[in-house]
Amino acid sequence: MNTWTTPARVELDGKSLTLRDVVRLARPAPHEPTARAVLHPAAAAAAQNSARLRERLTAERKPIYGVTTGFGDSVTQQISPERAARLQHHLIRYHLNGVGPNAPADVVRATLLIRANCLARGNSGIRPQVIERLLDHLDADILPLVPERGSLGASGDLVPLCYIAAALIGEGEAEVGKRVLPVAEAHREAGITPVTLEAKEGLALINGTAFTTAFAVLAAHDAGRLATAAEIATAFVSEALLGNASHFDAFLHRAKPHPGQLATAAELRRLLAGSRLSTTYEKILDAIGALEGGDHRELDRRIQDHYSVRCAPQVVGVLRDTLAWIGPWLTTEVNASTDNPLFDTAEGRPHHGGNFYAGHVGQAMDSLKTATANVADLLDRQLALIVDPKFSGGLPANLVPSALARETGLHHGFKGMQIAASAVTAEALKTALPATLFSRSTEAHNQDKVSMATAAARDARTVGELTGQVAAIALIAGAQALDLRGPDRAAPRTRSVHALIRSHVPFTDRDRRMDHDIAAVARLISDGSLARAAGSPAERDTDAAAP
Missing domain, CATH: 1.20.200.10 (Fumarase/aspartase (Central domain))
Known part of the structure; x- marks a missing residue:
C-alpha cells in the first residue's frame, strides 16, 4: 500500500492506483465508511506545470492538435488562441450522441476515478482544479447519465466521456441516490461550482480509455x-x-x-x-477387484x-x-x-x-x-x-x-x-x-x-x-x-x-x-x-x- 493511501483515503498520483482500489471506490460497501479519492500534492503540481506549458505554447500561435486546430479530420483548420477555450465546449456538445442503456453506477464511479488518475500524471495540459472536479463528483456520488454505446475504443471513449465532461461544466443529467436530476441542480445541492474549460481541457477529459477500462476492471x-x-x-x-x-x-x-x-x-x-x-x-x-480368468469383463463403474x-x-x-x-x-x-497531445514539461514541447x-x-x-x-x-x-x-x-x-x-x-x-x-x-x-x-x-x-x-x-x-x-x-x-x-x-x-x-x-x-x-x-x-x-x-x- 502506498504511504499516502489508507482504507479511507486514496491519493491519486497517476502511477500507483490499484485495481482493488478501483473496485472498492466504484462499489462502496453499504455498511462501511466510503473511501475518498483526492489528488496527491505532487500530482497537482505536475498538472499545473503541464497547464502552464500548454498556455505558453498556445500563445505562440503554432498549430497544436485539439488546442489550436479542429478535431480529427478537421486538424487542418487552425484557430486563434482567443477561440481555443470555446472550441473545447463545442467538442463536448457535438459528441453528446450516445445510445443504448445508461452505464451502471459502479462503471460511472470507476470512470470518474480512472480518468482523474490518468490526468494526475501531469502530461495532459489540464489544470488540477478540473481533475479535482471529477473527484468532487465521485465524492458527492453525482453520477452523470452515460449511454453505454458510441465508443470505438480509439481516439478514446469520446462519446461516453463527453457526458462526464458535460457534467463538469454543469450540463446534462445525473443520478443522485435514487433521483435523476439536472446536473446544475445536483451541483447546487452539493455546493459544486461548474468549471469553465480552457484550451485542451475538454479534449483531455474525453480523449482517453477510462470508460472502457472501468468496464474491464x-x-x-x-x-x-x-x-x-x-x-x-x-x-x-x-x-x-x-x-x-x-x-x-x-x-x-x-x-x-x-x-x-x-x-x-x-x-x-x-x-x-x-x-x-x-x-x-x-x-x-x-x-471392482482385478480381472480374474477370461479375457474381458464389463466394469460396473x-x-x-x-x-x-x-x-x-x-x-x-x-x-x-x-x-x-x-x-x-x-x-x-x-x-x-x-489522451493526445501530451505535454513534455522537461523538453517544453507537445507530443x-x-x-x-x-x-x-x-x-x-x-x-x-x-x-x-x-x-x-x-x-x-x-x-x-x-x-x-x-x-x-x-x-x-x-x-x-x-x-x-x-x-x-x-x-x-x-x-x-x-x-x-x-x-x-x-x-x-x-x-x-x-x-x-x-x-x-x-x-x-x-x-x-x-x-x-x-x-x-x-x-x-x-x-x-x-x-x-x-x-x-x-x-x-x-x-x-x-x-x-x-x-x-x-x-x-x-x-x-x-x-x-x-x-x-x-x-x-x-x-x-x-x-x-x-x-x-x-x-x-x-x-x-x-x-x-x-x-x-x-x-x-x-x-x-x-x-
Whole structure:
C-alpha cells in the first residue's frame, strides 16, 4: 500500500492506483465508511506545470492538435488562441450522441476515478482544479447519465466521456441516490461550482480509455469470483456423481504446472477433503477387484469421470491464468496518460500520438470473455450429468425426489433449469465472439483503425453476468443432488456452502418457480458470500503481479 493511501483515503498520483482500489471506490460497501479519492500534492503540481506549458505554447500561435486546430479530420483548420477555450465546449456538445442503456453506477464511479488518475500524471495540459472536479463528483456520488454505446475504443471513449465532461461544466443529467436530476441542480445541492474549460481541457477529459477500462476492471474482478464459484460447483458435482477425486491429485497437475490449473486443482482437493461421497482410483479398484480368468469383463463403474469433471482444473485454470496476465495490463492502463497531445514539461514541447488506442484492454477483454464463457459451458455440461439418470450414478431423473413417486409424471424438477442453463450458456458463448476484430474506418478515414475495446469490455461484463447465472443454476442443482445423496456425507467445506445456499433457497420437493432462487445465488457469488462459506479467498489479487 502506498504511504499516502489508507482504507479511507486514496491519493491519486497517476502511477500507483490499484485495481482493488478501483473496485472498492466504484462499489462502496453499504455498511462501511466510503473511501475518498483526492489528488496527491505532487500530482497537482505536475498538472499545473503541464497547464502552464500548454498556455505558453498556445500563445505562440503554432498549430497544436485539439488546442489550436479542429478535431480529427478537421486538424487542418487552425484557430486563434482567443477561440481555443470555446472550441473545447463545442467538442463536448457535438459528441453528446450516445445510445443504448445508461452505464451502471459502479462503471460511472470507476470512470470518474480512472480518468482523474490518468490526468494526475501531469502530461495532459489540464489544470488540477478540473481533475479535482471529477473527484468532487465521485465524492458527492453525482453520477452523470452515460449511454453505454458510441465508443470505438480509439481516439478514446469520446462519446461516453463527453457526458462526464458535460457534467463538469454543469450540463446534462445525473443520478443522485435514487433521483435523476439536472446536473446544475445536483451541483447546487452539493455546493459544486461548474468549471469553465480552457484550451485542451475538454479534449483531455474525453480523449482517453477510462470508460472502457472501468468496464474491464470490474469485469475482471467479477470473473475471479466466478472462478471460485466454478470450483465450488465442480466439488458439488464430483460428490453428487460419487466421483473420482484422484483427478485432482497434486502429482497430475505438477506434471503440467500452469499456475491457474495448479490453483484450481489444489482448491478442489481442499473442498473435497473429508468427503464420504467422492472416492479415489484406489477405492474404485478395491471395489471392482482385478480381472480374474477370461479375457474381458464389463466394469460396473467408471474409473475416470467425464471430461467436464475430470478436466475442470484445465478449464477453470485458464480463467485464473487469464486474470493473472490481464491484471498488469489493466493496472498499466489505469495509471497511463491516454489522451493526445501530451505535454513534455522537461523538453517544453507537445507530443502527438495515439495513447488513446485501447488495444491492450480490448485484447484482455476478448481473452477474458472467452475464458469465462468456457467456464459457463463447463458448468452446463456438469449440470447435464447430474440431471440425467444415464450418467448420474443413481440420482433420480431431473433430481425429482423419490417422495413424489406417488405423483410420477406430474413433477419435472430441474428439467426447466437445465433448459435455462443451456440457453444462457449459448448466449455467453455467442457473446464471446472477439469484438476487437471488427475494426472500422470512420470520421472521414482519420480514425481508420480502431480497437473496439469498449464493445469487448462491455461484452466481458455481459458474459460474466451470464456465467454467474449458469453458475447459480449449477450450484442450486448441486445442492439438490447433495440432499438426495445425504449432505451429512459431504465434505465439511461443501456442507458449509450447501448450508448457505439452503438459507436462501429451499430444497425442491415439488415443481415451483425458481427464477428468484437463481437471482439469490447469483448474488451470493457476486458479493463474495459463497467464497467465504467455502473458506476460499473472496477475490484473488490481480494487482500482485502488476508492474
